Amino acid sequence: MTDTLVPAQSLLSPADDAGSPKRLFIKTYGCQMNVYDSERMADVLRPLGYATTDTAEGADFVILNTCHIREKAAEKVYSELGKLREMKEDRAASGRGMTIAVAGCVAQAEGEEIMRRQPAVDLVVGPQAYHQLPELLTRTARARGERIGADFAPNDKFDALPTQRGGTSVAAFLTVQEGCDKFCTFCVVPYTRGAEWSRPVAAVLAEARELAARGVREVTLLGQNVNAYDGEGADGKPSSLARLVYALADIPGLDRIRYTTSHPNDMSDDLIAAHGELPQLMPYLHLPVQTGSDRLLRLMNRKHGRQKYFDLIDRIREARPDIALSGDFIVGFPGETDRDFEDTMDLVRRVRYASAFSFLYSPRPGTPAATMGAQVPDAVARPRLHALQALLLEQQAAFNAAQGGKTFEVLFEKKGRERRQAIGRSPYLQSVHMEDADHLIGQIVPVFIASGEQNSLTGQLPGHHHQSGSRPQAESRRAASDRTP
Numbered sequence: 001m002t003d004t005l006v007p008a009q010s011l012l013s014p015a016d017d018a019g020s021p022k023r024l025f026i027k028t029y030g031c032q033m034n035v036y037d038s039e040r041m042a043d044v045l046r047p048l049g050y051a052t053t054d055t056a057e058g059a060d061f062v063i064l065n066t067c068h069i070r071e072k073a074a075e076k077v078y079s080e081l082g083k084l085r086e087m088k089e090d091r092a093a094s095g096r097g098m099t100i101a102v103a104g105c106v107a108q109a110e111g112e113e114i115m116r117r118q119p120a121v122d123l124v125v126g127p128q129a130y131h132q133l134p135e136l137l138t139r140t141a142r143a144r145g146e147r148i149g150a151d152f153a154p155n156d157k158f159d160a161l162p163t164q165r166g167g168t169s170v171a172a173f174l175t176v177q178e179g180c181d182k183f184c185t186f187c188v189v190p191y192t193r194g195a196e197w198s199r200p201v202a203a204v205l206a207e208a209r210e211l212a213a214r215g216v217r218e219v220t221l222l223g224q225n226v227n228a229y230d231g232e233g234a235d236g237k238p239s240s241l242a243r244l245v246y247a248l249a250d251i252p253g254l255d256r257i258r259y260t261t262s263h264p265n266d267m268s269d270d271l272i273a274a275h276g277e278l279p280q281l282m283p284y285l286h287l288p289v290q291t292g293s294d295r296l297l298r299l300m301n302r303k304h305g306r307q308k309y310f311d312l313i314d315r316i317r318e319a320r321p322d323i324a325l326s327g328d329f330i331v332g333f334p335g336e337t338d339r340d341f342e343d344t345m346d347l348v349r350r351v352r353y354a355s356a357f358s359f360l361y362s363p364r365p366g367t368p369a370a371t372m373g374a375q376v377p378d379a380v381a382r383p384r385l386h387a388l389q390a391l392l393l394e395q396q397a398a399f400n401a402a403q404g405g406k407t408f409e410v411l412f413e414k415k416g417r418e419r420r421q422a423i424g425r426s427p428y429l430q431s432v433h434m435e436d437a438d439h440l441i442g443q444i445v446p447v448f449i450a451s452g453e454q455n456s457l458t459g460q461l462p463g464h465h466h467q468s469g470s471r472p473q474a475e476s477r478r479a480a481s482d483r484t485p
């Protein structure tokens, strides 16, 4: 076996040279398998703006992809690392950085030892873990206060803050947090949006007061990981999302507060308690889990298992028994088996969602999942998606139907299609349609729910119940499909 220098030109496309100022040098030792892995590493790093080069001189990122089979392999790596350390020091002296990684078998066998013996090494990545390189590299850059300039196509559903529901004059969005530190393997947000960052409490409160002064009655706090919110409070210390919500609830006129999107791992005790204590915090929670399979949760790097999700749901329901739960699901994630999918169906049956988004997995170039292999054929994934959506639709219809006969407050936001019809939102985020109600727009009023349909509720003013005998609610059968609330 010979040491193999991955031929730079085989990894370079013309486009790489054009727009990528960062240079990646991979030195590959050992077998053909390692050559293959090196090519994959170059692939996953390309969206981060790295183009391969054939020399360590001038490289921003150097990876030694090692092999343990030959004797003295480790010593060769250490000697190579000694040379790289000098290069790194030279570059640092001229104000440029160099990141050094050791990958492959030696990395696996001697990971900690390598970091100890050669502090110039920034990253150690074992075999089969090359797909974690973007995450590891981005974390290293963040720790140094640098930002990775990624060139992912910015059209992923996870890449934008949620805007499914357009703001109206009485219900507004308020961004409080951006970015993500979670690195789910299917998602580009950590690379495109950077590290988690929260606006200071004072700035959020000032904007909320302005909104309230303009007649806004409901705010939805937005963030890619909104419940990881830790903006600076008045005391100079980080404030939790729950504390922010309590402060917002004190603003006169702001009667309803929502937040989205949340990660299960950031669902703190004080936030759960707030759902039980604070009438302004609406009983609706979007808490994506993506899959019910523990195996896939691991592959997705979600950092929690299904039991933790069930336990969370139990605690949330204990605090607020009537809460409407919503989620996101990905069907056909690489390697998803019938068993994995059945775990998802089982989770959905146990949780009982009020609404949910479900998506067919589609690989985003540069994300770890895109290189995982074992992509699920469309012919297998699509019927699974249909089965899941049928179940979610059934649950949504049941949740809506269960509201029939209840009376609760509705915030009327806009006119409906029919004459004098107004459309509002229930505390559970359902659309409520009511006849002869356009004069109520901008108000929160108690409404009797005459019936619940697939996508909306039909309301009447309490004391004015009448057999509507009117036309059935126009239903679009969109619920629980792509991008449908």
Ligand code: SF4
Pocket: 158, 180, 181, 182, 183, 184, 187, 188, 189, 190, 224, 225, 263
């Ligand atoms: S938590 Fe996961 S899915 Fe959500 S933005 Fe972060 S990486 Fe993407």
